[in-house]
Amino acid sequence: MSPTRIAIAGLGAIGKTLARRISDGTLPGLTLAAIASGDRAKAEAWLKSEGIACPVVDLADFPKLADLAVECAPASIIEEICVPMLKAGKKVMVLSCGALLPRPHLMELAKAHGGQIIVPTGALLGLDAVTAAAEGTIHSVKMTTRKPPVGLKGAPYLIEKGLDMDKVTTPTLVFSGTAREAAKGFPANVNVAAALSLAGIGPDRTTIDIWADPGVTRNCHSIEVDADSAKLTLAIENIPSENPKTGRITALSVIAALRKLNAPLRIGT
Template sequence: MQKTLRVGIAGFGSLGRGVAKALDQGKAGYTLAAIAVRDPLSPPAVRWQSAEPLFTNIAGLAPLCDLIIECAPSSLLESIAAPALRLGKTVVVLSSTGLLALPGLQDIARENGGKIIVPSGGIAGLDALAAAAVGELYSVKMVTRKPPKSLAGAPYLVDNAIDVDAMTEPTRIFKGSPREAARLFPANANVLASVALAGMGPDRTEYEIWAVPGLQYNTHTVAVDSSASRFTLNIENVPSADNPRTGILTLYSVLAVLDRLNAPVRIGT
């Protein structure tokens, strides 16, 4: 008989709420056990269909859950993931930029039987890229094009007084490595971090960000040249109505991870 896993959610913004809603409506093999919020004594008002989960802080989340879904800023990743991994539990990481700065989390997972799962989020082709990386990768180049408003507030733009809203034509605002981009554009680099982790790493992957006035969707293009294959993928993501920095596909990829964990047949690498 399949064990029902207790799921915890760290962070209750638009993405955390979306995951919670899906679990509350029922997902075989899982129950929503707890949600970490800033103030557990004043939790958000939510009308639950199933049993109401416990609200706690980040420090109290790991003991209550078998699996934690991280939906918080990357600056909180270590405090969310490390305690759970030390207990041998599974952490689904959305803030993959945090993994670039925290390689020690992999060691904690390895030493304690924990697992880190990074969903595809707003990108496609990670399975093909990871497979190609088993051979020899010659180059991986990624170009992100975004509506200006989805880039507003990035540290790089603030520090350099760049007003993306004043742009009237497509403008390249960054060219460099994923490691640099994760520091300068922390709210926009999770897809890039996932590509880097699956492929050539955060220092050898080439990356550009363009602000494109009038663009409707967040768009990513990844070109891969390897000993096994050459391929280019292009994906246009519909932004979330609640958070234009996050695409709807990111939520769906988390739910697909949960379905895949319990599936009798798994498709893809």
């Protein structure tokens, strides 16, 4: 069987970890085929320093070079990454999944051309159980996120409300609303809420409270799901990566999902 060719869009905290792990050959049946970066020269210099041989290309070139593209770039360029791949009937693994909520046409494009959008569990946990519960009836899904203020800095919602994260000295509830509203107001901070909503009862019935908490050093998410099959109480404390907004486990979740693509034994839903 020929190897599955993987492209990476975005060579940041997640993309660099992926590039290292795919190129070192520890993921059977996968090869690193292409990378797209916001800064081509910087990307080429980093790849050289790591001894990774991989072309840096334009996003439009992905469909001819790769079978699956991992989107780990700013949410604002999700269309540029997904549209060419999906039109070619290929797969895209999307990390900026909050940006999927206002873009149902991307799912339609996947359906029309036989492509697929894969949202990995990412910085969260329990999406296996939530998707299983969704095959029955889920009554409610509530999430609480608690991050160090620096992990929320720059969010459009905070800027709009004039909330300065440098001035937060006590735990502060900065947002309470639906996953859809959270994805819009915090596009680089709570993709996890979007993933949870897509797994369960959708972005308008999934709710989230976001706390800026100077007392925590990790990105903490807790989830309560009430369903006719089970009651779930889930919690994760993510150690930040080189990007304080992004937990280290996110790239590992992508690697685990990629490993499952061709695995002879597949664990979990």
